[in-house]
Amino acid sequence: MQYKSIKKEEWDNTLENLLLSYAIFAGIPNDASQDYEELRAVDIPKIIYNKPKPATSLKSFFLPVKENVTSENVVKERIIIGIPNCDIEALSILDEIYLDEDFPDINYRERRNNTILISTDCIGIQEHCHCLTYDIMPFSTNTADLAVIFLNGTMILRIITGKGEGFLSTVFPAAIALEDEDILSVIEKEHHATETLLSSANKGLPDYKKTGNLVSGANADMWKRHSARCVSCGACTTICPTCTCFLLIDKPGFEKVKQMDACQYPGFERVAGGGDGLFELPNRFRNRYMCKYVWKPGKFRSTACTGCGRCIEACIGKINKNEIFMELAK
Amino acid sequence: MVNGRNIYKPIMASLTDVIDESPLIKTFVLVPENGFSFKTGQFIELSVDGIGEAPFTPSSSPLITEKLEVTVMKTGYVTECMHKLKPGVFMGIRGPFGRGYPIESFYGKEVLILGGGCGLAPIRSLLYALEGIKDKLIKVTLCYGSKTPADCIYKPLFDRLNKTEKFEAFRTVDKADEGWDGSVGVVTTLLNRIKYDITKSIAVVCGPPIMMKFGTIRLLEMGYKDEQIYLSMEKNMSCGLGKCGHCMMGEFFVCKDGPVFTYNELKNTPDIWK
């Protein structure tokens, strides 16, 4: 892979100039940890690099919580910086669903086309990170346009897509090719260190395929027990980078509003005649796991869980899916 | 500027007639603004302005493109609003969606159709399509059951089919009333009297989930193989095009991978009859 480097000062200055023509989003500190904000010039020095991860995923950048899908939606060109690879990988399944050949979602396509994705390599992990268990590396080598690592006052950029290369050479002409093996070796060491931390923190956690088998075979009693603290708040599905179920709501003038929905909300499968396959809470609870680990893998090439761990952090009932999987694996 | 067809935007269709089929069922005759074609077994998302949208399989012939007929049972909020509509208004149509009946693969076959309740609506469309290719078929047998005699829609259809070459139609009811002198019993009782060559036969089942369940069981008992049985599945739908997730049935999107499936495709999917 090709690398370029640029001094941080130049990087920051260029970003400031880019604010005139792009909306720029990046992870910056907040009260809790960090999250994406639309940047003003003063925010640029606050951008967090190398450190996982923003509280929310990329999902709402491409699939707003609520949008009118029958009106013209103008999408400003934008750059998103500091995306962890788990969120980048999550885009793959979103692309498969929303950019399919038969019925491409033009609003989603427009947003994808108008966005430059700059991921950041994770040096270090957060408490519930487990991307590696699902064969997802803590750094990007595809889908993102560029990846950035902040090292010793320098921005190191991994060029991933042609779009990223074009963007870099046009907008950051001062970036120079990096061939220094020592620096590349440091980056590789940091990758290994992060991978070691991930392996250690997630010892015994079954991989994606095994998880699917375990979830398939779990009995009704298990689901009943683990769903006892669930209140169907839908925090897990809202925060999840790959959960994208929605409802189409009719408005006057045959307009349609697309609003995020979730199988965790009662009534998701209810038919007009009254039947509802997910009426019982344990069934609803189980549905999300079956969908993510058994059904979507049967249907799509891309993964439906990238191991970001946000569902574990978000759950108000303190339900930890990894603890459930470890119990099933025993 | 967003380019390309907007998959969420309906085309307009003028409601030209409303036919009362039964106290709870009406057929809407729609003329889409630009002509509309569908394959039998596919469905549309039909909307009432500002109220809501619901999926329906047209009950008219797929060979007619200037208009289509949709038979609607009053079951919930949207269908109740639909039932209040008068000719002259516009409705929205998105579609056609889904995988319909593969009628080309019915060539050279005996087609056995097992229908129940409102399932007769999509079956009527299939029958029209099969009439169009009847030279290529051995025969078509319709076995239909409704809860009571009054619940049967398209009553003239049965006499007409029995007078059509290569077609025969039988009816039964779960519960008879005073004037009923026809068969009584669930629809599978009609299968006891039909003659069929299992090696040349395919079966189509369409109706309420419970009827489809025991209909399939009966067909398997008769010797039909999993891949010879075609089912038209129903689920709560929203987008109709494989994105919103509401109609997922195991790994399948009923709206995109179906609604027509062979039993072979579904036999390992749990809870398909809920």
Added chain:
Amino acid sequence: MKLTAEDLKKISFFEGYTDKQLNTLTRISTIREFKVKEILFEQYDVLSEAAVLFEGKLSLGISLAKEKRIHLGTVEEGQLFSWSAVFSPHISTAWVMAITPAKVISINAEELNKEFVMDCDFGFKTMSKIAQTLSHRLSDTRFQLMNQLNI
């Protein structure tokens, strides 16, 4: 109307019998005719004749109380009914009524049983056909149950 072996050959229920066996059947059978709404027999009646519907349509059901008939099924042309006559306790499990003018092939059950002893092949074939009829009825009843309970 005099029943002949040729008449029986037209009815699928009698497929597989030899000409000799068909002749036996014609010897021990009579054609009975019924008017619309005529009751052929009531639930709990002791039956002496097995029957195959030759023409018309019959309804079949159970009685919850005197005069309260629950119509549960239909006997179509070519179908066997009144099979309870063939074996003990010979008590009908349902009432049967003609809903159109009907012609029924009534087979003397006592004579049938005597023939079973003389011709085991005939006995086996006949009992197989009865078993098949009951199997279909059982299947249909199970589906009625599924339908009502929505399971």
